[in-house]
Amino acid sequence: MIDMHVHTNFSEDSKVLLEDYCAFALKKGVKYICFTDHVDFNPADAGLNCYKVDDFFESFYKVKKQYKDALNLLAGIEFGEPHLYMKEFEHYCTYPYDYIMGSIHYFYNNMFLSQMVKDNIDYKLAFKKYFEQLLLMVEYGNIDCVAHFDFPKRYYKKLYYEEETVRKICATMLKRDICLEINTSSIRKGMDQPMPGEELLSIYKESGGEYITIGADTHELSHLAADFDIAKDLANKFKLKNVIFIERKRVEVKI
Ligand SMILES: [Zn+2]
Numbered sequence: 001m002i003d004m005h006v007h008t009n010f011s012e013d014s015k016v017l018l019e020d021y022c023a024f025a026l027k028k029g030v031k032y033i034c035f036t037d038h039v040d041f042n043p044a045d046a047g048l049n050c051y052k053v054d055d056f057f058e059s060f061y062k063v064k065k066q067y068k069d070a071l072n073l074l075a076g077i078e079f080g081e082p083h084l085y086m087k088e089f090e091h092y093c094t095y096p097y098d099y100i101m102g103s104i105h106y107f108y109n110n111m112f113l114s115q116m117v118k119d120n121i122d123y124k125l126a127f128k129k130y131f132e133q134l135l136l137m138v139e140y141g142n143i144d145c146v147a148h149f150d151f152p153k154r155y156y157k158k159l160y161y162e163e164e165t166v167r168k169i170c171a172t173m174l175k176r177d178i179c180l181e182i183n184t185s186s187i188r189k190g191m192d193q194p195m196p197g198e199e200l201l202s203i204y205k206e207s208g209g210e211y212i213t214i215g216a217d218t219h220e221l222s223h224l225a226a227d228f229d230i231a232k233d234l235a236n237k238f239k240l241k242n243v244i245f246i247e248r249k250r251v252e253v254k255i
């Protein structure tokens with residue numbers, strides 16, 4: 001088992017230490033972990049300036065050495081809106097990461113989605129603004145993968161999209177060699193589909209998409225590689241190839 005989306009105590013919203021994940025992975029039979037802590041520069045973000053890159057790499061190399069015979073440990077980040085923070089993003093690209101995901105967390109008046117739901121911001125408007133930013137992010141490129149492709153779904157508990165925009169995003173991802181994540185965290189929030197689910201995965205496949213990574217968006221030990229069977233079944237259904245990234249190069253791994 002592989003979890004390509006794992007948050008640790010280097011993210012503001014997780015308290016789990018890297019070594020705790022490693023010990024737990026051995027018990028659970030997870031063979032690959034990619035640590036992907038939040039790096040967000042939106043001034044409204046609770047985790048602003050939380051991530052300490054040098055401290056992360058120090059901890060990372062320590063566990064990598066300690067578990068070298070038992071686990072495959074990868075270093076990554078989940079970078080929020082790289083197209084808006086290009087200078088900062090380019091700086092992070094100079095570190096020896098295996099994997100850099102791009103995420104859209106902020107796309108409407110600097111509000112986070114939970115607040116938008118509380119304030120009754122119309123879901124169609126939210127999805128429209130979200131996909132507009134997602135398109136700009138993939139046009140900028142330079143990322144390995146798009147995280148949680150239909151992220152507003154996790155908060156609104158429903159999906160809305162304009163097919164033309166989604167097709168444009170998928171086409172741009174292929175052009176820029178950007179992979180798609182199947183993120184299972186929506187299932188923990190009571191939904192029966194990961195992000196993205198069947199509908200958008202079929203558009204990705206039709207657009208010529210071939211590769212996916214699978215991530216649980218883990219913030220607690222018990223989330224590690226959670227609900228992967230659902231993601232694997234979908235990947236198999238659409239004949240998508242599961243990949244990991246090592247030194248920012250795609251490597252196919254059978255699931
Ligand atoms: Zn995220």
Ligand SMILES: [Zn+2]
Nearest residue numbers: 005007078217
């Ligand atoms: Zn995440």
